Amino acid sequence: MTESAESDWKQVLEKALPSANLRWSEFRNQHRVDVPASAIVAVLTALRDAGMDQLCDLTAVDLLEYPGATDRFEVVYLLLNTTSGQRLTVRTHLNEPDLKIPSAVPIWFGADWLEREVYDMYGIVFEGHPNFKRLLLPEAFESFPMRKDYPVKGRGERHNFPIITRAES
Amino acid sequence: MATQINKQLGDNIFLTTLDAAASWARANSLWPMPFATACCGIELMSTAASRHDLSRFGSEVMRFTPRQCDLMIVAGRVVMKMIPVLQRIWMQMPEPKWCISMGACACSGGVFDTYAVVQGIDRFIPVDVYVPGCPPRPEQLIRAIMDLQDKIKKTGTYNAREFQLRILPDGPKRFDEDELMRIRERNGLKLDDHKYDPIH
Amino acid sequence: MPLELIDSPGADSNQREGLWTLNFGPQHPATHTTLRLVLQLDGEMVVDAEPDIGFLHSGFEKLAEVLDYNQYVTIVDRMNYISPMANEIAWHHAVEGLLGIELTPRCKYIRTIFAELMRIHDHLLCTGTCVLDLGGATAFMYAFNEREKIYEICERASGQRFHTGYTRVGGLLYDVTDDWVQMVREFCKTFPKAYRDFAGLVMKNRIFVERTRGVGVLSKADAIAGGATGPVARASGVERDLRRDEPYLAYDDLDFDVCCAEGGDCYARFQVRMMEMLESLKIIEQALDRLPSGPVFISGTGKEGLPDKREVYRSIEGLIHHFENIMPNRQMPSPKESYYGATESPNGELGYYIVSDGDFRAYRARTRPPSLLHFSLFSRMIRGCMLSDVAAVLGSINIIAAELDR
Numbered sequence: 001m002t003e004s005a006e007s008d009w010k011q012v013l014e015k016a017l018p019s020a021n022l023r024w025s026e027f028r029n030q031h032r033v034d035v036p037a038s039a040i041v042a043v044l045t046a047l048r049d050a051g052m053d054q055l056c057d058l059t060a061v062d063l064l065e066y067p068g069a070t071d072r073f074e075v076v077y078l079l080l081n082t083t084s085g086q087r088l089t090v091r092t093h094l095n096e097p098d099l100k101i102p103s104a105v106p107i108w109f110g111a112d113w114l115e116r117e118v119y120d121m122y123g124i125v126f127e128g129h130p131n132f133k134r135l136l137l138p139e140a141f142e143s144f145p146m147r148k149d150y151p152v153k154g155r156g157e158r159h160n161f162p163i164i165t166r167a168e169s
Numbered sequence: 170m171a172t173q174i175n176k177q178l179g180d181n182i183f184l185t186t187l188d189a190a191a192s193w194a195r196a197n198s199l200w201p202m203p204f205a206t207a208c209c210g211i212e213l214m215s216t217a218a219s220r221h222d223l224s225r226f227g228s229e230v231m232r233f234t235p236r237q238c239d240l241m242i243v244a245g246r247v248v249m250k251m252i253p254v255l256q257r258i259w260m261q262m263p264e265p266k267w268c269i270s271m272g273a274c275a276c277s278g279g280v281f282d283t284y285a286v287v288q289g290i291d292r293f294i295p296v297d298v299y300v301p302g303c304p305p306r307p308e309q310l311i312r313a314i315m316d317l318q319d320k321i322k323k324t325g326t327y328n329a330r331e332f333q334l335r336i337l338p339d340g341p342k343r344f345d346e347d348e349l350m351r352i353r354e355r356n357g358l359k360l361d362d363h364k365y366d367p368i369h
Numbered sequence: 370m371p372l373e374l375i376d377s378p379g380a381d382s383n384q385r386e387g388l389w390t391l392n393f394g395p396q397h398p399a400t401h402t403t404l405r406l407v408l409q410l411d412g413e414m415v416v417d418a419e420p421d422i423g424f425l426h427s428g429f430e431k432l433a434e435v436l437d438y439n440q441y442v443t444i445v446d447r448m449n450y451i452s453p454m455a456n457e458i459a460w461h462h463a464v465e466g467l468l469g470i471e472l473t474p475r476c477k478y479i480r481t482i483f484a485e486l487m488r489i490h491d492h493l494l495c496t497g498t499c500v501l502d503l504g505g506a507t508a509f510m511y512a513f514n515e516r517e518k519i520y521e522i523c524e525r526a527s528g529q530r531f532h533t534g535y536t537r538v539g540g541l542l543y544d545v546t547d548d549w550v551q552m553v554r555e556f557c558k559t560f561p562k563a564y565r566d567f568a569g570l571v572m573k574n575r576i577f578v579e580r581t582r583g584v585g586v587l588s589k590a591d592a593i594a595g596g597a598t599g600p601v602a603r604a605s606g607v608e609r610d611l612r613r614d615e616p617y618l619a620y621d622d623l624d625f626d627v628c629c630a631e632g633g634d635c636y637a638r639f640q641v642r643m644m645e646m647l648e649s650l651k652i653i654e655q656a657l658d659r660l661p662s663g664p665v666f667i668s669g670t671g672k673e674g675l676p677d678k679r680e681v682y683r684s685i686e687g688l689i690h691h692f693e694n695i696m697p698n699r700q701m702p703s704p705k706e707s708y709y710g711a712t713e714s715p716n717g718e719l720g721y722y723i724v725s726d727g728d729f730r731a732y733r734a735r736t737r738p739p740s741l742l743h744f745s746l747f748s749r750m751i752r753g754c755m756l757s758d759v760a761a762v763l764g765s766i767n768i769i770a771a772e773l774d775r
């Protein structure tokens with residue numbers, strides 16, 4: 001991504017949201033913008049209208065053990081313009097107990113399963129999602145395994161099944 | 170009389186027990202049910218495909234319905250959401266039936282010592298032959314099938330010996346139940362109210 | 370051919386009369402692995418499909434947080450298990466991007482050759498098994514014959530035929546030998562003939578063509594908004610290939626075409642896959658001709674890259690170098706940043722979003738799985754098709770459960 005690309009997106013966002021508090025950063029030519037959670041839909045819509053036609057990925061990070069972090073969760077949107085190949089990362093932060101963020105499904109329908117996966121793993125609720133439930137884990141599962149306070153080996157759920165012996169089968 | 174029969178049939182008579190004959194027939198016409206969940210399933214495919222050709226060993230008739238099978242090959246890791254399915258399929262298979270646990274994951278969880286992966290299917294269903302490797306080479310799987318054939322030839326049918334053996338506490342032990350209770354208690358989980366009943 | 374629906378399916382489908390529900394999977398031959406579909410059918414026509422996934426969710430991403438950048442390669446291998454090395458290359462591509470490592474030319478070329486071999490590997494299995502599901506067992510046998518040759522090539526280079534675990538941060542486990550080069554050349558020589566046989570069995574097979582043409586159509590707009598990449602997107606006319614658009618490894622120096630098709634149906638997806646195999650072969654041949662000599666590991670003054678095994682065993686410097694790389698408290702530090710690195714895997718854009726907290730271990734390593742996004746488009750593709758088309762559509766988007774669920 002070239003230097004001008006960043007300023008393009010900057011202009012787009014400044015025009016759409018003159019008052020929003022956006023922080024831009026860059027690492028190895030990858031541009032990122034941190035936006036407040038309240039402005040996320042406006043930002044994503046503005047970017048989509050300006051040419052970011054694909055939501056490449058949507059994920060979250062639990063910052064519980066991250067050195068120097070002040071927020072608990074970070075939701076990350078990786079956007080892509082499929083014609084020019086430009087990429088932009090949009091990040092926003094969430095804190096307990098208010099783990100709610102508006103859904104991006106109306107903007108890119110590809111966000112559907114990605115959001116459900118994030119809920120499955122982190123417990124972040126996407127409001128306005130058409131079919132919101134767990135994606136990967138069983139409905140009866142109670143924890144959110146990708147959170148940092150959940151142990152790698154689980155809390156014994158994997159042992160909690162009936163046993164079938166030879167005599168019974 | 171005896172000479173009469175001898176004359177008619179010549180050398181075409183073999184004497185054996187019914188047990189041996191039935192076991193021999195069973196051992197050489199295993200119908201596997203490929204319960205292929207992950208990477209090991211691909212090796213299972215290559216075992217059945219052109220180069221390794223499982224049909225040389227009389228067990229290439231893969232059937233995807235458990236009702237027609239007598240050998241379940243569990244190839245790949247089995248996770249929390251899958252184990253009820255696995256148990257259900259195992260219960261649906263008619264006796265006599267055998268199970269091969271293929272690959273490190275099915276045997277012990279392999280590299281996936283995580284919250285979701287069952288640490289060895291033998292904790293929840295009986296297993297006859299374990300195949301180590303990640304994934305096992307096709308040759309290893311073939312060897313396992315030959316071993317299983319040997320095992321099958323040792324059981325019989327006339328006096329229903331294999332069904333007797335089934336009730337004996339042979340084969341893999343149950344998963345350490347004290348440990349299981351401790352884990353359950355610590356986490357406030359009870360077996361009685363688990364949500365996914367495999368059999369019904 | 371899909372029939373026209375009289376009234377549009379979707380939200381109001383519950384109100385339609387005479388619908389019945391069919392459970393498909395999770396243990397069904399056409400799913401190859403473990404997926405479950407709940408199909409709403411009107412007679413034999415699919416009105417709606419709701420996929421239920423997670424039957425192979427094994428906590429890959431959780432493991433990424435406890436294993437270091439080199440160790441995790443054994444786990445990513447198991448993600449898209451029909452082309453294992455493509456995952457390794459993608460993973461280390463992202464890690465090297467984060468650490469700012471520039472590979473040696475020889476390493477780049479070897480990885481390129483492997484990436485392309487993996488593309489052939491993947492497409493062969495995908496096409497072969499789909500034909501198997503549609504009733505033709507022969508093509509599957511032909512495909513596996515060629516796959517066995519690629520297995521052997523992998524085994525010669527890394528010691529394992531399936532899960533190779535061959536790449537390392539900044540290099541490769543071992544350098545390849547001349548023997549290996551010879552083997553790949555041999556493969557390149559024999560593959561075109563096998564390809565012709567295979568393609569004849571697939572693309573000229575009337576049953577196959579009629580069961581895939583016009584089935585499972587994905588429009589270009591849907592492909593873009595739904596996040597489709599790789600052959601699935603290219604078959605819908607999205608001209609995008611990371612090998613060309615964001616060149617990595619040695620793709621910049623090599624000459625190849627991006628294969629596209631227009632239809633967006635199953636047949637177009639197979640066409641793209643079949644064409645890509647030939648392009649891959651072209652790339653491999655060029656890369657073999659230009660294969661530079663030299664080291665495969667970046668020559669680190671500091672802690673970058675593992676030393677050659679011979680040095681580890683024979684010299685004290687090598688041993689120290691090895692020690693510095695392996696001991697958890699002495700490893701190379703990484704920048705406290707996040708980085709997204711993506712490669713064009715056989716299935717589409719396979720990327721890793723890595724958040725690092727300064728250790729030689731990811732704080733969070735997110736996989737961008739092409740299968741997940743493709744499978745979420747499945748219900749769009751299948752609406753209005755027949756029940757028997759489910760196998761064709763599933764086969765054509767090449768869903769790999771371990772990559773789907775991680």
Ligand code: SF4
Pocket residue numbers: 207208209210244245246271272273274275279280302303304305447
């Ligand atoms: S044992 Fe290895 S190859 Fe087999 S399923 Fe497990 S990870 Fe995959």
